[in-house]
Amino acid sequence: MAEVEGIAFLMQPTTDVIAKVEEISYCPLDSSASQDECEAAALTATSGNVVGSLQVVDKKNLPSGCSMRQGDRTVYFNVNTHGEKSDCFTSICQLNPSKMPGVVKVKEVSNCPSGLELDQEECIFAGLTAGGYLLRDVLQVQHRSDVPSGCFVREDDNNLYFNTNPNPNVAPLTQYASICQLSSKMPNVVKLDGVSHCLFDSMLTQEECIGAGLAAGGILIGDKLVLQNSPEVPSGCFIRKGDNGIYFNINPSGEEALSHTSICKFKSDVPGVLQARKASICPLGSEYTREECIFAGMTAGGTLVDFNILEDDWNDRPSGCFVEEGGEKTTFFNTNTNGYRNDDFVSICKDEWPCPV
Incomplete structure (x- = not known):
């Protein structure tokens, strides 16, 4: 059968990724460590370098969820869901692979293909998922014409950057790799x-x-x-x-x-396809070639076998392009020019031929 592909998500880690992230008000994509997980996540993110016990607070002037105060390295969990980013606090995020978007690194492009772009917040978490690092726990935001647009990682240090210039004036550079997201915007x-x-x-x-x-x-x-x-x-x-x-x-x-x-x-609207003609052969001038038959057959509701039509020299089936009327609606192409009408099959012909009925 024809294989109309869905979206394949790539580069997902198999275990949670614990990350320290500055200059955010909360951990998006359900990546915030829970109150029970917060202290352990902070210990992992800092290699055990925290002070005191977990402080549970309800405040608007620090990030929601799990965070660490930079001055004394005390770990906090803010139950207020409307917290704000703070220069004094670093969020502790726990990226669950099953909730992260599929991401892919693409080299030698000046920007991600249309539909695969990330915004700054998405860049942080997609980049971490792809194995990138946050320099000083912060996404490095720039506006430059000599690096890729949007989210990218520099190959020599694997640090994450975001270029706000949508039209960089550069040829693709090998020392950078764009971080892109596969999304439902991709066409079938x-x-x-x-x-x-x-x-x-x-x-x-x-x-x-x-x-x-x-x-x-x-x-x-x-x-x-x-x-x-x-x-x-x-x-x-x-x-x-x-x-x-x-x-x-x-x-x-x-x-x-x-x-x-x-x-x-995927084309299901090839113009000029007669989808239901019981005949031994299409009228002269209305025949499809073998390659055209693949696309015209899909328009007529036909399917493919192993990504192809079935081709042979039959003397008991119509000539040229035809589709099985029942069953799997398999698309066929008969190279025998002396075809035979068979009501189990429907000939696929062009409707633009010299002598229409």
């Missing part, structure tokens, strides 16, 4: 074998390929999209089966390859 995508490129406006851009490829279960080799210029692999976005890496072929004259799976936008 379909994995297709046996195509040289994505038809009917279903081609992805390079930027879209990163998020769509991750959503389809691919990985970024070296944390980046691998670009190729080859006539021997599919054009556009694809996953190579050997390493499951996400690639983008800029050559517009690519060809299908059994070892590569194209990633396309």
Whole structure:
């Protein structure tokens, strides 16, 4: 069957991550340690360097939840849910992997692909989830034109930064890795074998390929999209089966390859598809090619087997593109030009042909 992929969340740690975070009023994403967990979390975050017993308070002038006063390193738990950030207190957060967003590091981009951006608060926790560090327990906020926009980590020290400049004037830099979030904003995508490129406006851009490829279960080799210029692999976005890496072929004259799976936008609205024609063959001029049949078949409600149509030379089925009327609604392509009408199957034809009825 056609595999319309959901969202794959990456890089989630398997155990809680305890973090000290300054300049926040509370720990978001349900990451605040509970009152019972607070003292133990503070001990973990400070390697045991705390003073006295837990102080439970109800105040608006310090962060909600678990925190530590910087001067004397006393641990507090503020039950007031409307607390404020304070220069004197460091929040103690406990990041539960099951509640953290899926994040991915992407190198050699000037910003996260559309739909994968993080705001400053999200950057702190997504960055920690991705293995980054807070320099002096604070997210380093900058406005620069020579570093990636938004949330990123510097590779040499793994510290987290946030660039408020939405349009940095830089080429992609290898010493930085953007921290991006996979989200429900990503479009549905379909994995297709046996195509040289994505038809009917279903081609992805390079930027879209990163998020769509991750959503389809691919990985970024070296944390980046691998670009190729080859006539021997599919054009556009694809996953190579050997390493499951996400690639983008800029050559517009690519060809299908059994070892590569194209990633396309899911199209269920290919124009001009006659979905219910009982015939041995489509009228002259209304036939779909084998590649077109994959997309037209999906519009007609057909499904794929292992990301492809079933192709053969049958003498008891319609010629060209057709869909099983019952069962799994599998899409087929018959290379036999002397087709045979079979009411178990529906021919898929173009409605723009010279002599319509």
